[in-house]
Amino acid sequence: MVGERGEIRKGPWTEQEDLQLVWFVRLLGERRWDFLAKVSGLNRTGKSCRLRWVNYLHPGLKHGRMTPEEEQLVLDLHEKYGNRWAKIASKLPGRTDNEIKNYWRTHMRKKAQEEKGPSSSPSSSSMSHNNEAQSESTELTDIEETTNGDPNDQLWQVEMASKLGFEEYNEIGCYNNSMPVNSMPSPVWEYNPEPLWMIDDHAEFKQGFN
DNA sequence: AATCAGGACAACCGCTATGAT
DNA sequence: CATCATAGCGGTTGTCCTGAT
Secondary structure, three states, X not given: OOOXXXXXXXXXXXXXXXXXXXXXXXXXXXXXXXXXXXXXXXXXXXXXXXHHHHHHHOOOOXXXXXXXXXXXXXXXXXXXXOOOHHHXXXXXXXXXXXXXXXXXXXXXXXXXXXXXXXXXOOHHHHHHHHHHOOOOOOOOOOHHHHOOOOHHHHHHHHHHHHHHOOOOEOOOOOEOOOOOHHHOOOOHHHHOOOOHHHOOOHHHHHOOOO
């Protein structure tokens, strides 16, 4: 799992790594990814940790196929914003920029070309349909907003929670249970049983390891 | 049944923006 | 004001899966 000392791991994440990451994000919050990466014992870069969290582990994410409405929305928003994936993603709660980007790359681009194709652009007609999906002017807050709807999503969350050994997670995206410490190889647990946010600074914290 | 092509998705890389010191 | 660290974004690549031949 965890590679050689000092070696940064790359490639697919293991369940164990996911578990560790979720746990440390819960403790430290979604910030200071570099620090989190060091402290967690994951031999990953902060960047990699953030990406994994944002694109896969975040409890607010939808998992599964795009609905036709979402497809249409992506199409419309791409018309409007171009390749501003983050911007587009912000209008599609529960979807990540990466997901949308991938999705676009595969079929939407093709679809868009087809629709544009020989005749006029679809944008005007699709816009009206789009209003229904309350995109555009309506500023959707964030991913939490849709977590309650999608059965796919709920299913995934339950699956993920059980996979990670948690019983439930609350509305702010935190799992309410204790970490299954026995499966945690990180030295953190030996040195710092106290919540990490109690620790003043990483310099101090790091002393525990070095 | 084997293999090939395309789709779907995860992850990495480089660059830029922003905030802290 | 300049510099450094961190976060975020968009592009790209790699791998696995699935359906067609």
